[in-house]
Amino acid sequence: MFNFFDSNREDVGLLLSSVKKFCDTHIEPNYDTWETDGIFPKSLWHKLGESGFLCIDIPEKYGGQGADPELAMSVPSAITYENYGSVSVGMSVHSDIVAHYILNLGTEEQKQTYLPKMASGDYIGAIAMTEPAAGSDLQGIKTHAKFDGSNWVINGSKTFITNGQHADLVIVAAKTNLEAKGSSGISLFLVEADNEGFSRGRNLEKLGLHSSDTSELFFNELKVPESALLGGEDKGFISLMEELPRERLALAVNAVAAIRGMLDITSNYAQEREAFGKPISQFQHLRFKFAEMETKYRLNSAFIKECLNLFQTNSLDTGTASMAKLASTEAQCEIADTCLQMFGGYGYMKEYPISRAFADARIQKIYGGTSEIMLELISRDSFSNKS
Numbered sequence: 001m002f003n004f005f006d007s008n009r010e011d012v013g014l015l016l017s018s019v020k021k022f023c024d025t026h027i028e029p030n031y032d033t034w035e036t037d038g039i040f041p042k043s044l045w046h047k048l049g050e051s052g053f054l055c056i057d058i059p060e061k062y063g064g065q066g067a068d069p070e071l072a073m074s075v076p077s078a079i080t081y082e083n084y085g086s087v088s089v090g091m092s093v094h095s096d097i098v099a100h101y102i103l104n105l106g107t108e109e110q111k112q113t114y115l116p117k118m119a120s121g122d123y124i125g126a127i128a129m130t131e132p133a134a135g136s137d138l139q140g141i142k143t144h145a146k147f148d149g150s151n152w153v154i155n156g157s158k159t160f161i162t163n164g165q166h167a168d169l170v171i172v173a174a175k176t177n178l179e180a181k182g183s184s185g186i187s188l189f190l191v192e193a194d195n196e197g198f199s200r201g202r203n204l205e206k207l208g209l210h211s212s213d214t215s216e217l218f219f220n221e222l223k224v225p226e227s228a229l230l231g232g233e234d235k236g237f238i239s240l241m242e243e244l245p246r247e248r249l250a251l252a253v254n255a256v257a258a259i260r261g262m263l264d265i266t267s268n269y270a271q272e273r274e275a276f277g278k279p280i281s282q283f284q285h286l287r288f289k290f291a292e293m294e295t296k297y298r299l300n301s302a303f304i305k306e307c308l309n310l311f312q313t314n315s316l317d318t319g320t321a322s323m324a325k326l327a328s329t330e331a332q333c334e335i336a337d338t339c340l341q342m343f344g345g346y347g348y349m350k351e352y353p354i355s356r357a358f359a360d361a362r363i364q365k366i367y368g369g370t371s372e373i374m375l376e377l378i379s380r381d382s383f384s385n386k387s
């Protein structure tokens with residue numbers, strides 16, 4: 001049982017052992033089929049909800065368990081450690097991102113309407129910012145919403161949207177003021193997927209995370225009521241910025257959990273696999289590589305725990321959260337490559353878990369803000385006191 005925060009807390013221990021049991025019972029027997037199908041079934045969301053694994057740190061009055069972020073982030077990290085990245089990524093988007101946008105920005109009515117359904121797994125959440133021509137540069141989005149006197153009418157399209165095929169509720173970023181310069185003039189909307197004018201495109205085929213559904217979404221004269229506005233008109237970009245530290249912390253926690261998982265499976269393999277009459281773990285080159293990787297794991301793990309403490313006291317700033325995302329995901333990809341190498345040809349075979357961990361790792365440096373954007377954000381703080 002993997003315990004990212006090395007917590008001695010009884011509640012964390014109990015939760016993590018039930019997550020492990022859940023993985024062994026409901027995920028492990030089916031995961032290969034889901035990966036081939038390119039999506040895991042909606043019924044898994046219901047099971048996750050019934051088991052109390054969704055929206056754990058949402059207050060009880062909105063259907064959550066009122067837990068702290070440490071407990072909440074322990075769940076997807078334990079699933080990532082078991083190498084079921086597609087499930088944990090979808091859960092993080094749902095519980096760590098969408099639910100917290102609603103909790104922090106929503107009206108009382110929005111919270112009461114959506115959060116209990118998200119905690120039970122009846123409603124699946126997605127967030128749609130990226131468009132075919134605008135990813136890193138969100139100021140360039142073309143999707144727009146116009147108020148017609150009684151409804152907001154949304155037109156446009158999105159791409160690469162996690163949970164897009166299964167989503168019942170999508171937070172959509174749209175321009176509401178076409179004259180506004182730069183990042184102002186963007187608003188967020190809570191869009192229910194059964195609205196007329198909402199349609200889903202392809203479930204996109206990817207390099208890794210095969211059973212995480214990733215979609216195109218289209219909005220054609222999509223009408224939503226005035227009450228669907230989330231966080232104020234033209235305030236969307238500010239809201240996105242406010243929510244980014246949590247999003248990046250969640251990604252970093254999963255990156256470090258993935259590193260631990262890869263190190264454990266590779267260590268076992270290296271002690272069993274023999275070459276030149278001895279286990280490959282006895283070759284100095286390989287031992288030193290392991291020493292380096294374990295050191296990176298410890299460094300990242302310590303830093304992410306520090307970030308969690310900052311987050312729990314409301315003091316995790318954008319630059320620090322970006323460092324966490326940058327360092328941990330770069331380390332994840334580097335370690336994935338080194339571990340795969342230690343498996344030799346077997347590492348390239350789909351049936352060996354390290355090949356999946358390797359393929360799943362690659363996107364971590366891209367979504368949630370690319371490594372280059374993280375560098376940009378971190379470097380701003382380096383020169384903030386100078387002209």
Ligand SMILES: Cc1cc2nc3c(=O)[nH]c(=O)nc-3n(C[C@H](O)[C@H](O)[C@H](O)COP(=O)(O)OP(=O)(O)OC[C@H]3O[C@@H](n4cnc5c(N)ncnc54)[C@H](O)[C@@H]3O)c2cc1C
Nearest residue numbers: 127128129130134135136160161162366367368369370372
């Ligand atoms: C599997 C997957 C799941 C995703 N899930 C979601 C989701 O749920 N919701 C959502 O809204 N989006 C999602 N995305 C989109 C993701 O966040 C974007 O792909 C990402 O932000 C990069 O945007 P882009 O693809 O348009 O690349 P671009 O912005 O076109 O970037 C191309 C390259 O240029 C570099 N670059 C861009 N600007 C700069 C700069 N100023 N300085 C230096 N380099 C720069 C980038 O780092 C990158 O290397 C997902 C993507 C994938 C692949």
